[in-house]
Amino acid sequence: MPASAQDLQRLTVTRLTLSANTVAPKVEGPFDLVVTAHVRERVMGLRNLDLPILASELDVLGDEHSLVSDANGTTYTEDIRVVAHHSGLITIAPVTLDAIDARDGRAKRYSSNSLALVVGGGVLAATQTFDLTGVLFAALRWLLILAVAVLLVRLLAKRPRKPPPAVVPAPQPAPVPMVRPAATREERLRDARTVLEAERTRQNVLRIRTIVREMVGASDAETLADVLRRLEPEERLMRALLFALERAAFTHDDDLDHAIDRVILRLNDLAGSPA
Amino acid sequence: MSASPRVLADALQRTIVGQQGVVEALILGLLANGHVLLEGPPGLAKTLACRALAAALDGEFKRIQFTPDLLPSDIVGTRIFDQHESRFSTVLGPVFANVVLADEINRAPAKVQSALLEAMQERQVTIGPQTHVLPDPFLVMATMNPLDAEGTYALPAAQMDRFLIKVDVSYPSRDEELQILERFAVAQTQPVHAVATLADVCAWREAAHAIHLDAKLKRYIVELVAATRERETQYVDYGASPRATLAIAHLARAKALIDDRDFVLPDDVRAVAPLALRHRVGFNFRVTTENVGSSRVLDRLIASVPVP
Numbered sequence: 196m197p198a199s200a201q202d203l204q205r206l207t208v209t210r211l212t213l214s215a216n217t218v219a220p221k222v223e224g225p226f227d228l229v230v231t232a233h234v235r236e237r238v239m240g241l242r243n244l245d246l247p248i249l250a251s252e253l254d255v256l257g258d259e260h261s262l263v264s265d266a267n268g269t270t271y272t273e274d275i276r277v278v279a280h281h282s283g284l285i286t287i288a289p290v291t292l293d294a295i296d297a298r299d300g301r302a303k304r305y306s307s308n309s310l311a312l313v314v315g316g317g318v319l320a321a322t323q324t325f326d327l328t329g330v331l332f333a334a335l336r337w338l339l340i341l342a343v344a345v346l347l348v349r350l351l352a353k354r355p356r357k358p359p360p361a362v363v364p365a366p367q368p369a370p371v372p373m374v375r376p377a378a379t380r381e382e383r384l385r386d387a388r389t390v391l392e393a394e395r396t397r398q399n400v401l402r403i404r405t406i407v408r409e410m411v412g413a414s415d416a417e418t419l420a421d422v423l424r425r426l427e428p429e430e431r432l433m434r435a436l437l438f439a440l441e442r443a444a445f446t447h448d449d450d451l452d453h454a455i456d457r458v459i460l461r462l463n464d465l466a467g468s469p470a
Numbered sequence: 471m472s473a474s475p476r477v478l479a480d481a482l483q484r485t486i487v488g489q490q491g492v493v494e495a496l497i498l499g500l501l502a503n504g505h506v507l508l509e510g511p512p513g514l515a516k517t518l519a520c521r522a523l524a525a526a527l528d529g530e531f532k533r534i535q536f537t538p539d540l541l542p543s544d545i546v547g548t549r550i551f552d553q554h555e556s557r558f559s560t561v562l563g564p565v566f567a568n569v570v571l572a573d574e575i576n577r578a579p580a581k582v583q584s585a586l587l588e589a590m591q592e593r594q595v596t597i598g599p600q601t602h603v604l605p606d607p608f609l610v611m612a613t614m615n616p617l618d619a620e621g622t623y624a625l626p627a628a629q630m631d632r633f634l635i636k637v638d639v640s641y642p643s644r645d646e647e648l649q650i651l652e653r654f655a656v657a658q659t660q661p662v663h664a665v666a667t668l669a670d671v672c673a674w675r676e677a678a679h680a681i682h683l684d685a686k687l688k689r690y691i692v693e694l695v696a697a698t699r700e701r702e703t704q705y706v707d708y709g710a711s712p713r714a715t716l717a718i719a720h721l722a723r724a725k726a727l728i729d730d731r732d733f734v735l736p737d738d739v740r741a742v743a744p745l746a747l748r749h750r751v752g753f754n755f756r757v758t759t760e761n762v763g764s765s766r767v768l769d770r771l772i773a774s775v776p777v778p
Contacts, residue, residue: 237745418737446733447682 504634529568
C-alpha cells in the first residue's frame with residue numbers, strides 16, 4: 196500500500212542500488228543480495244523502502260542492515276543472505292523508496308536496478324556413482340544452461356545502453372496532492388482573486404501583494420514608488436493593482452473591505468472577469 | 471477644515487522656484503509640530519521660503535540674525551524698568567511669533583543657542599518671575615551655512631536632536647535658475663496671500679495625529695532607526711535616538727495627510743526617514759576622508775532595511 200504524503204520522509208536520494216556479492220551463485224550455495232541507498236540528509240532510518248519479493252527459487256536465510264551517517268548524509272546498507280535450490284535464470288525486481296524529493300518538494304518513487312542471476316550447478320553428492328546416463332544428462336543440462344546464457348548475452352547486447360542503474364525517479368504517482376504553480380500571470384492572478392473572494396482577510400492581501408511584487412521583480416528594498424518608476428507606462432493596470440494592494444495592506448480596518456473590493460476589481464481588470 | 475495642506479504647498483511653490491524639498495519639509499514640520507534646520511549656502515531662498523510660509527498662514531513672522539555678540543535676552547525678551555510707572559515691564563523678544571527664522575544659528579555662542587532651543591522644546595519662555603507661552607503654531611526654521619566654518623559654534627548633537635527635520639538645501643537646476651531669472655528680474659515678486667488660517671494648522675495637526683500607522687510600518691520605523699546603530703559601523707559613530715523613531719512616525723503621518731490619505735504607506739516612511747535621521751546619526755571622519763558622503767551612507771542604511 197503506498198504511503199500517505201504525511202508519512203513520507205523529505206529526502207535527497209543520491210543512490211539506490213541492488214547487487215549480489217557473486218556473479219555466479221551455485222545451487223544450494225548461500226550468497227548475499229546487497230541493497231545500498233544514500234541520502235544527503237542525516238536520518239535515523241528509511242521508512243518507505245520496499246524490498247523485492249524474492250522468487251520462490253530463493254530462500255532467505257538471514258537479513259542484516261546498517262545505517263551510517265556522516266557529514267555527507269546517510270548510507271543505508273542491507274545484506275539479505277539467500278540460497279537457490281535450483282539452477283537457471285532468476286530475475287529479482289527493483290528495490291523502491293517512496294519519499295518527498297527535498298529539491299522540489301514533490302513526492303517521488305525511486306527505483307533501483309533489477310537483478311538477473313544465472314544459478315549454476317550444485318555440489319555432487321559424495322555417494323553418487325558414475326554412470327553414462329547420468330553423465331549424458333549432466334552434459335545436456337550444461338549445454339542447455341550455456342545456450343540460455345548465450346541467448347541472454349545476445350539479447351542484452353541488442354538492447355540500447357542505459358545509464359548506470361543508480362537513482363531512477365519513477366513516473367509520478369498520484370498519492371500526494373501537490374499544489375501546481377499556475378503557469379501564466381493571468382492564471383496566478385485568477386487564483387489570487389479566487390482566494391481573496393473566498394477569504395477577504397488582510398493576511399490574504401499581504402500574500403497576494405508578495406506574489407504581485409514578485410511578478411514585477413520588486414526587491415525587498417523597493418517601495419511602491421520605486422517599483423512604479425521602473426514599470427513601463429503601458430503597465431497601467433498593473434500599476435493600479437499595485438496601488439490597490441498597497442492600500443489594502445496598510446489601510447485601517449474600517450477601510451479594509453472597500454480596499455479589498457478595489458483589489459478584486461483590479462485583479463479582474465488584469466486576469467479577466469470570472470465567467 | 472477649510473483648506474488642505476496641499477493648498478499651502480501650492481501657494482509657496484508660486485513664490486519659490488524649485489526647492490520642493492524645502493517647501494515640503496517646512497509644511498511637514500508645521501503639520502508634525504516640529505522645527506526645521508536648513509543647511510545650505512546663502513542665496514537659496516531659505517529666508518524667502520520662511521517669509522512665504524508665514525504670509526500664507528496669515529501668521530506673524532520674525533527673523534533673528536545670529537551673531538557672536540547676541541545675548542539670550544535678544545531672543546526671548548527682557549524686563550526693563552519703566553521710570554514713569556516706577557515698575558518693571560516685560561518686553562517680549564522676537565521668538566514670540568508663529569514663524570521664526572533663526573538665521574545662521576551656529577554663529578551665536580552656546581548660551582544663546584540654548585536659549586532658543588529651550589524655547590523650541592518647552593514652547594514657553596520664562597522672563598523674570600513670569601512664564602510666557604509661545605504662540606501656536608510655533609515653527610522655528612534655523613539655517614546654517616556649511617561654507618564658512620570660521621567663527622562658528624557647532625550645534626551639539628543633543629541640540630541638533632531638538633530639530634524634527636534637517637534639510638540639505640542644494641543649488642537649483644539650470645531650468646529652475648532660468649525660471650528664477652525670468653520671475654524675479656522683471657518685476658517685484660508677487661506677495662503671498664494667506665491661503666489658510668492658524669486655526670487650519672491646528673486642525674491639520676489633529677487630522678495628522680489620527681492618521682493610521684499600521685503595526686508593520688511601526689516595526690519598519692524601529693528597524694530603520696536600529697539600522698543606524700548597528701550597520702555601516704565603519705562610518706557611523708553613534709546612531710539615532712528614539713526621538714528619531716517618534717519623528718519618523720509623526721512625519722510619515724504628515725506626509726500621508728499632504729497626499730490626502732488617511733493611512734501611511736511604506737513610501738511615506740521611506741520619504742521622510744532621511745529628513746529625520748540626517749542630523750541624528752553621528753557620521754565619523756571616514757565619511758569625509760574616504761569621500762563617501764554622509765547622504766550616501768544614510769541612503770545605504772535605509773535601503774538595507776527590507777520594506778514591509
